[in-house]
């Protein structure tokens with residue numbers, strides 16, 4: 001697990017780096033609070049932090065407050081490691097947002113067990129996050145998360161002027177699958193569909209389950225014609241790779257796909273989804289197992 005050490009004293013930074021490395025953490029360092037904020041502003045910041053109290057510029061408690069006020073609600077476990085001691089300092093540090101407090105000079109064994117407790121909380125938070133954002137059956141994003149990703153992707157596409165295409169995918173006659181093979185086999189077919197989507201997409205494409213047998217895929221930096229190629233590849237992969245239920249039984253599947261590309265200006269997640277969903281409806285009307293682009 002990564003750990004960020006924020007301390008203005010280079011000797012302390014070195015000693016802490018050596019110690020945490022020995023305990024299998026990966027240390028990152030910042031010599032002041034401003035550098036720490038920059039490091040923590042990335043997409044995958046470390047979640048375990050050791051913060052000094054007195055530093056030139058912003059102090060440790062001020063840094064804690066800033067981190068707790070982040071609008072994205074990013075979770076950090078903060079251990080304040082300081083020359084100060086006494087109950088007043090503990091109260092002030094923890095009221096400003098620190099989770100734990102240790103006075104210098106410290107016994108390395110105490111720091112080690114405190115960081116162990118902190119990393120257990122970080123892992124727990126990551127598990128909760130995973131449960132809150134993933135679909136339990138297929139492990140792709142759930143509707144809440146894919147809605148958030150749709151908003152941020154549209155904003156990014158507008159900001160950078162890059163294309164963005166939304167794909168809405170629905171398994172054809174899925175009720176028949178359940179009726180013929182049973183609900184448990186239907187679940188296998190849903191997982192199989194997501195496996196095929198993941199095999200055919202890039203790492204930065206986002207797959208979400210929108211409803212029962214309906215999935216959405218966000219394709220950043222992808223225009224109409226490239227999205228068409230990807231959708232066709234997915235459609236034919238699903239058609240030619242039935243879901244395997246047992247050695248003796250497979251379920252043939254087909255999907256219908258609606259596509260819509262973000263239009264400049266005032267596109268919203270709802271307007272984009274509605275256009276792709278309308279195209280999906282047309283694909284169903286026209287006989288299913290096909291890709292239709294909204295016009």
Ligand SMILES: Nc1nc2c(ncn2[C@@H]2O[C@H](COP(=O)(O)OP(=O)(O)OP(=O)(O)O)[C@@H](O)[C@H]2O)c(=O)[nH]1
Pocket residue numbers: 137170171172173174175176178182183184185186187190211212213284288
């Ligand atoms: N096995 C399984 N089935 C589900 C799940 N969620 C929804 N379904 C089923 O998905 C089926 C959806 O059926 P419909 O909406 O009628 O659509 P369809 O049969 O796919 O027909 P078309 O979309 O018109 O091709 C229903 O039978 C639901 O019970 C799930 O998590 N697991």
